[in-house]
Amino acid sequence: MTTDREQVLEGRELLQLYAAPTGPTQALRGVDVTVTGGRISAITGPSGSGKSTLLAVLALRERPAGGELRHRGRLVSSLTRHQLQRLRRREIGWVAQRPTHSLFPQLDARGQIEQMARLRGVRVDADAALAEVELTARATARPAVLSGGEQQRLAVAAAGVGAPALLIADEPTAELDDDSAALVLRLLRSRADQGTAVVLATHDARAVAAADTVLRLRQGVLSGEHDAGQIRTTTIDGLGRLQLPEEALPLFPDGRVIVTVVDGHVELHHPEDPK
Numbered sequence: 001m002t003t004d005r006e007q008v009l010e011g012r013e014l015l016q017l018y019a020a021p022t023g024p025t026q027a028l029r030g031v032d033v034t035v036t037g038g039r040i041s042a043i044t045g046p047s048g049s050g051k052s053t054l055l056a057v058l059a060l061r062e063r064p065a066g067g068e069l070r071h072r073g074r075l076v077s078s079l080t081r082h083q084l085q086r087l088r089r090r091e092i093g094w095v096a097q098r099p100t101h102s103l104f105p106q107l108d109a110r111g112q113i114e115q116m117a118r119l120r121g122v123r124v125d126a127d128a129a130l131a132e133v134e135l136t137a138r139a140t141a142r143p144a145v146l147s148g149g150e151q152q153r154l155a156v157a158a159a160g161v162g163a164p165a166l167l168i169a170d171e172p173t174a175e176l177d178d179d180s181a182a183l184v185l186r187l188l189r190s191r192a193d194q195g196t197a198v199v200l201a202t203h204d205a206r207a208v209a210a211a212d213t214v215l216r217l218r219q220g221v222l223s224g225e226h227d228a229g230q231i232r233t234t235t236i237d238g239l240g241r242l243q244l245p246e247e248a249l250p251l252f253p254d255g256r257v258i259v260t261v262v263d264g265h266v267e268l269h270h271p272e273d274p275k
């Protein structure tokens with residue numbers, strides 16, 4: 001378990017590249033991110049903007065091609081393979097976009113919870129964990145015979161066993177009806193209340209509404225961070241270029257803007273509405 005409001009991960013200038021037939025794809029292009037215990041952070045952005053890539057890097061499943069990632073102050077790149085494996089097993093819950101990818105195919109629902117507890121070295125009441133996501137009646141069912149919604153609820157419950165330091169979930173509510181989505185979001189909130197840093201990638205307004213912080217990715221760049229519905233930060237690069245939040249773009253449909261520095265702050269106006 002982690003302490004509430006502890007900085008669990010800090011990423012600076014994170015880069016990720018993938019090989020593609022037309023040359024390398026830059027999936028992350030200099031992302032700064034801080035992940036804090038006790039909070040739910042939602043990463044949003046269009047398809048292909050780098051959400052899953054960022055999650056994989058934060059979950060220590062992929063090494064970034066560049067930049068610096070620290071786990072509780074310690075450089076992740078300095079960890080041995082064994083240390084990384086142990087960290088992932090003990091402290092990081094992972095829910096893949098396809099929930100079956102984060103479940104053991106041969107274990108029933110209760111077995112998933114028990115196995116996760118063994119791996120994490122924690123004791124857990126498996127029946128209570130299943131009840132939390134309304135899977136009591138499915139305790140002896142394996143993932144293959146569960147519905148998509150049941151698989152998702154089970155994957156989130158298993159990932160949250162023992163309130164790990166980090167719980168990372170890729171689109172955990174995407175395929176869920178309102179009742180199942182509410183169960184999943186309630187479980188995520190409950191882990192956050194226990195100190196877990198919860199990070200999700202999502203397109204789902206229900207999940208965004210449940211988050212404490214919303215990070216918006218566009219083309220591998222973090223274009224804004226919103227806290228409880230308010231914009232707090234956006235990125236200014238080394239050349240002084242600023243990326244506006246997507247919702248501001250319709251204000252400047254022709255891409256032209258008048259910039260004035262007034263009394264220590266900056267105002268942006270449409271050229272035909274210079275005020």
Ligand SMILES: Nc1ncnc2c1ncn2[C@@H]1O[C@H](COP(=O)(O)OP(=O)(O)OP(=O)(O)O)[C@@H](O)[C@H]1O
Nearest residue numbers: 018019025027045046047048049050051052053054
């Ligand atoms: N393993 C990979 N090999 C090659 N290219 C990849 C790989 N994974 C991701 N990419 C590319 O990197 C970019 C970011 O992909 P990513 O899956 O992180 O986006 P996303 O925001 O999660 O998208 P979606 O919402 O569709 O899941 C895309 O251009 C994608 O095609």
